[in-house]
Amino acid sequence: MRIAPRLSKAIGALRRFFRARQGSVTVTSAFSIVMIFGFAALAVDGGSLYYRKRALQTAVDLAALAAAADVPNARRAAIATLAANGFDAAVLVGLDYGIYQPLRGEAPDQRFRTAPPVAANAVRLSVVEQRRTIFAPVLALAAGPDSSADLDTVRIRAVATATSQNTAAFALGSRLLSLDGGVLNAILGSMLGTTISLSVMDYNALVGAHIDLFSFSQALAARTQLTAGTYEDLLGATVKSGDVLGALADAAVGPAASALRLLSRQMGSGTPSVILNRLISVGPYKSLKVGEVPPITASVEALGIVSALAQLANGDRIVDVTVPISLPGVIDARLRLAIGERPVNSPMVSVGPEGASVHTAQTRLLLTVRLLGTGAVSVVTLPLYVEVAAATARVSAITCPAFNPSATTVTLGVTPAIVDAWIGDVSMAEFRNMSVRPNPPAATLVSLIGIANVTARAHVAITNMSERPVTFGMTDIRNKTPRTVSTTDFTTSLVTRLLRDLQLGVTVIGLPLLVPPGLTQLVAGILSGATTVLDQLLRAVLSTLGIRLGSADAWVTGVRCGQPVLIG
Numbered sequence: 001m002r003i004a005p006r007l008s009k010a011i012g013a014l015r016r017f018f019r020a021r022q023g024s025v026t027v028t029s030a031f032s033i034v035m036i037f038g039f040a041a042l043a044v045d046g047g048s049l050y051y052r053k054r055a056l057q058t059a060v061d062l063a064a065l066a067a068a069a070d071v072p073n074a075r076r077a078a079i080a081t082l083a084a085n086g087f088d089a090a091v092l093v094g095l096d097y098g099i100y101q102p103l104r105g106e107a108p109d110q111r112f113r114t115a116p117p118v119a120a121n122a123v124r125l126s127v128v129e130q131r132r133t134i135f136a137p138v139l140a141l142a143a144g145p146d147s148s149a150d151l152d153t154v155r156i157r158a159v160a161t162a163t164s165q166n167t168a169a170f171a172l173g174s175r176l177l178s179l180d181g182g183v184l185n186a187i188l189g190s191m192l193g194t195t196i197s198l199s200v201m202d203y204n205a206l207v208g209a210h211i212d213l214f215s216f217s218q219a220l221a222a223r224t225q226l227t228a229g230t231y232e233d234l235l236g237a238t239v240k241s242g243d244v245l246g247a248l249a250d251a252a253v254g255p256a257a258s259a260l261r262l263l264s265r266q267m268g269s270g271t272p273s274v275i276l277n278r279l280i281s282v283g284p285y286k287s288l289k290v291g292e293v294p295p296i297t298a299s300v301e302a303l304g305i306v307s308a309l310a311q312l313a314n315g316d317r318i319v320d321v322t323v324p325i326s327l328p329g330v331i332d333a334r335l336r337l338a339i340g341e342r343p344v345n346s347p348m349v350s351v352g353p354e355g356a357s358v359h360t361a362q363t364r365l366l367l368t369v370r371l372l373g374t375g376a377v378s379v380v381t382l383p384l385y386v387e388v389a390a391a392t393a394r395v396s397a398i399t400c401p402a403f404n405p406s407a408t409t410v411t412l413g414v415t416p417a418i419v420d421a422w423i424g425d426v427s428m429a430e431f432r433n434m435s436v437r438p439n440p441p442a443a444t445l446v447s448l449i450g451i452a453n454v455t456a457r458a459h460v461a462i463t464n465m466s467e468r469p470v471t472f473g474m475t476d477i478r479n480k481t482p483r484t485v486s487t488t489d490f491t492t493s494l495v496t497r498l499l500r501d502l503q504l505g506v507t508v509i510g511l512p513l514l515v516p517p518g519l520t521q522l523v524a525g526i527l528s529g530a531t532t533v534l535d536q537l538l539r540a541v542l543s544t545l546g547i548r549l550g551s552a553d554a555w556v557t558g559v560r561c562g563q564p565v566l567i568g
Helices: 005-019 024-069 071-084 136-142 181-192 200-206 213-224 231-235 241-251 254-267 302-314 428-432 474-479 494-500 519-529 531-544
Strands: 092-100 112-114 122-132 153-173 210-212 238-240 273-275 299-301 319-322 330-339 349-352 357-359 363-374 377-388 392-399 409-415 419-423 443-448 452-462 468-472 483-486 503-508 551-567
Touching: 024 071, 024 122, 024 153, 024 551, 071 092, 071 122, 153 299, 153 302, 153 357, 153 392, 153 409, 181 200, 181 302, 181 319, 181 330, 181 531, 200 254, 200 302, 210 213, 210 241, 210 302, 213 231, 213 241, 213 299, 238 241, 241 254, 241 273, 241 302, 254 302, 273 302, 299 302, 299 551, 330 428, 330 531, 349 357, 363 519, 363 531, 377 494, 377 519, 377 531, 392 551, 409 483, 409 551, 419 494, 443 519, 452 494, 452 519, 468 483, 474 551, 494 531, 503 519, 519 531
Parallel strands: none
Antiparallel strands: 092 112, 092 122, 122 153, 153 349, 153 551, 210 299, 238 273, 319 330, 330 363, 357 392, 363 377, 377 419, 377 443, 392 409, 409 468, 419 452, 443 452, 452 503, 483 551
């Protein structure tokens, strides 16, 4: 096979080139220098551009926050902030005004829609900087005079979007209108796994005492040696409930501090662990370092947080305790209690914008009361089952008049808890299964051995709950005044309504002649006479758990208008 003359000459020239030794060092050096400059361009220019990009992004983030805080003067605020961070006004190539709405189902970058400046509550900034390179131009020279490569400068671009957000600190719970030290000690102690012996005076000191949320957080961080983290780190950490009570005492003042210190000492060292982000959320301030004080007042109600802490520490265990109570006609009372999971990301104390919500926990209790009878009926055993679903409070509106801060208002949409109550034989399997509501058979109230049993069944449900708006003015917020929302379907006591629905029956075991005449009427009379006492007992137990049937109490403890936040 013959090779074309030109191709033959080319192959020969290549062979002579590779066999030649003259100038090899020069050729190798030339290739090496290009490689060295290439690596230098990657290392020096690449590193320099990376850090400059970070600096530019930080500057535009700060500029967007400044612009969102003063939308009418957004451009001036943005340019001043860029200049303060070492960037010329010329880098600002785009400023868009828009409306940001945190709609569910939309990604954060899709929630910004352009709008005229007069209607805008958000801004989007675009910045571009031309940055000269150091080693990269050498590569352009090595490419030859005909090369179109232009590596003298590189364009660095950054974008930031921020909105002006109004934020409120709010909570959901229940006020205690009356206290019983024995009941409180028994129930709280059982949930916390210890023995508590606080006096009514101690509990009175905790009622209505508000503790600054961020002072408490700092005290807890010091006790748990978590001072280097953020509020999110602290509230997401596993901590001892005894340390939580101690930190509450450190942040409290006066008699409330003394009561909390006593409670913390009585807890001892073997206290159960808790994760506080199930109870407390600091919302947009979660990324702040512990110790930084946000520009909003937020507080927790002392006895409410103690009760919620006990519920959280109890986990999924069933509390079974004899209630120490001295009431006329009551022999004794036994309480079984189960606390359900709170809805995900729904604490009882929160700091957040419109749309943020708080919830109480689902609670089930079975209060078995033995009543002193009369005549042929010496004892009546009455099982009262009550299930209370979560109550909810949601920030529905924050109004911030530009020229009259004292007219600022916060509106919460409050939904009281749904109540389902029975007199019946609720099994432990039904009691533990939080996903299904019980539908129990009749319970035995009276057992006349060898003669007859008296059974009873009753059911009451409060289901017509709907969200009701409650507006808090600045006076309410400064004084931390609670507001109560009640259902119109709950005008009488729960016990009264149950007894109205009561269906009594008699099962004859022995001879019918031995059954006392008017047995059901006798039992009904005993129950009717104990209505007031049963109401008092049930209220005492529910109050200890922070529950008021058919109603919910809400507080707003702080408000911040025009808080700029980055989005997207």
